[in-house]
Amino acid sequence: MDILVINSGSSSIKYQLLDMSDERVLCSGTVERIGEAMGVLNHKIAPGAPGEDKITLTEPIPSHEAGMHLVIGLITDAEHGVVKSKADITAIGHRVVQGGDLFDQSCLVDDTVVAGLEKLIPLAPVHNPGHLAGIRVARELFPGTPQVAVFDTVFHQTMPPRAYMYALPYELYEELKVRRYGFHGTSHGYVTKEAAKFLGKPVEETNLITLHLGNGSSMCAVKGGHSVDTTMGITPLEGLIMGTRSGDVDPAVYPLLAQARGMSIQQIDDMVNKQSGFKGICGMNDMRDIHDAVAAGDARAKLALDMFGYRNRKYVGSYVAVLGRVDALVFTAGIGENDPVARVLSCRGMEHLGIKLDHERNQATERGARDIAAPDSAVRVLVIPTNEELEIARQTAGLLRDN
Ligand code: ADP
Numbered sequence: 001m002d003i004l005v006i007n008s009g010s011s012s013i014k015y016q017l018l019d020m021s022d023e024r025v026l027c028s029g030t031v032e033r034i035g036e037a038m039g040v041l042n043h044k045i046a047p048g049a050p051g052e053d054k055i056t057l058t059e060p061i062p063s064h065e066a067g068m069h070l071v072i073g074l075i076t077d078a079e080h081g082v083v084k085s086k087a088d089i090t091a092i093g094h095r096v097v098q099g100g101d102l103f104d105q106s107c108l109v110d111d112t113v114v115a116g117l118e119k120l121i122p123l124a125p126v127h128n129p130g131h132l133a134g135i136r137v138a139r140e141l142f143p144g145t146p147q148v149a150v151f152d153t154v155f156h157q158t159m160p161p162r163a164y165m166y167a168l169p170y171e172l173y174e175e176l177k178v179r180r181y182g183f184h185g186t187s188h189g190y191v192t193k194e195a196a197k198f199l200g201k202p203v204e205e206t207n208l209i210t211l212h213l214g215n216g217s218s219m220c221a222v223k224g225g226h227s228v229d230t231t232m233g234i235t236p237l238e239g240l241i242m243g244t245r246s247g248d249v250d251p252a253v254y255p256l257l258a259q260a261r262g263m264s265i266q267q268i269d270d271m272v273n274k275q276s277g278f279k280g281i282c283g284m285n286d287m288r289d290i291h292d293a294v295a296a297g298d299a300r301a302k303l304a305l306d307m308f309g310y311r312n313r314k315y316v317g318s319y320v321a322v323l324g325r326v327d328a329l330v331f332t333a334g335i336g337e338n339d340p341v342a343r344v345l346s347c348r349g350m351e352h353l354g355i356k357l358d359h360e361r362n363q364a365t366e367r368g369a370r371d372i373a374a375p376d377s378a379v380r381v382l383v384i385p386t387n388e389e390l391e392i393a394r395q396t397a398g399l400l401r402d403n
Helices: 066-076 111-117 128-141 152-156 170-176 185-197 253-261 265-274 277-282 287-295 299-323 332-340 340-347 360-364 390-402
Strands: 002-008 011-019 022-031 039-045 053-059 088-098 148-149 210-215 217-223 226-230 328-332 378-385
Touching: 002 128, 002 253, 002 390, 011 066, 011 390, 022 332, 039 066, 053 066, 053 360, 066 128, 088 128, 088 390, 111 390, 128 148, 128 185, 148 185, 152 185, 152 226, 185 210, 185 217, 185 226, 185 378, 210 299, 210 340, 217 299, 217 340, 217 390, 226 299, 277 287, 277 299, 287 299, 299 340, 328 332, 328 340, 332 340, 340 360, 340 378
Parallel strands: 002 088, 088 148, 210 328, 328 378
Antiparallel strands: 002 011, 011 022, 022 039, 039 053, 210 217, 217 226
């Protein structure tokens, strides 16, 4: 069973083709700058394998349809193709950021699902239109092939109302569905299952605090395998301090800025999403640059790092309170998997909560799932590489089997 995973954005398409008999990635790539004067397609065959082959196409890619035609051409190409024809692709799994409260599980895409995604555009104006473009094109190009939508929000649909409600006038929830949804659910869900396996416990009995720390960052309190709270809210802005996103801010700042600077709502939204976080504090949004700057004595970079660690610790502490018993903290994504300093900063001073790192294990550069807690730590501290594409492919395959 070969499954094509598609993450279609407003001007890009990321894709991966997996052979689910052994979960091997056959090829992957990105189509970027769709609709611009010049588009780029980067295609990798057997990515990560010793015989990895790369192909780059630079040409105008006017639409998602044109981009998908190029991708299918490369996948089925007589010389480089990894499958003989489109018909060899068993199903397509689509990443969808916002499923609102219309979707509490992955589902086969039909006209009703497409209509639901259209209805959710006001809750995800940046993401859902791009996903819909990818889904429409894929349905046209693969008319008989099952298409599955996998949502970032679904894993958090188990949060109780006390966690997902905002203390705003209740009509806003009833009329506009203003509530917290949470994101990165495919990643939190994937590392939850992997962590339970690693700990040798049934997932239904596993309590975790999962930290997805990348350009976008979020934390999740997982009780018995289910999300009971998470740091992101109605959009992926709330919560932790991120590359360019502010995370939690007193919303009273917004009218203050409108008054003092004459900024429009759109300008403020742009600022808190794209000019804030690490970038707002120290001008850099990449964690590796921030470490270099700290080493060179940059005080603002140090402040950004301190703020990041402090915010993470505040949420870890609050999720210990939410969960009671915690089996493990799980670090994942670009920073979580690779940055021992960020991990120290996120758990420092929590020995009294049973969280104790082993400094040597934390520094080790090995890859793969590993335990970096001290032997006498009551709570395990795990590093588990995330794999959202594999999770989407697994859920797609699972849905096909069930239907
Ligand atoms: P995205 O949210 O875009 O998927 P990633 O999960 O790839 O992001 O994470 C990107 C972040 O990971 C960047 O801040 C980058 O600096 C950081 N990162 C990647 N590798 C390392 C490393 N070896 N050490 C520290 N930070 C790293």
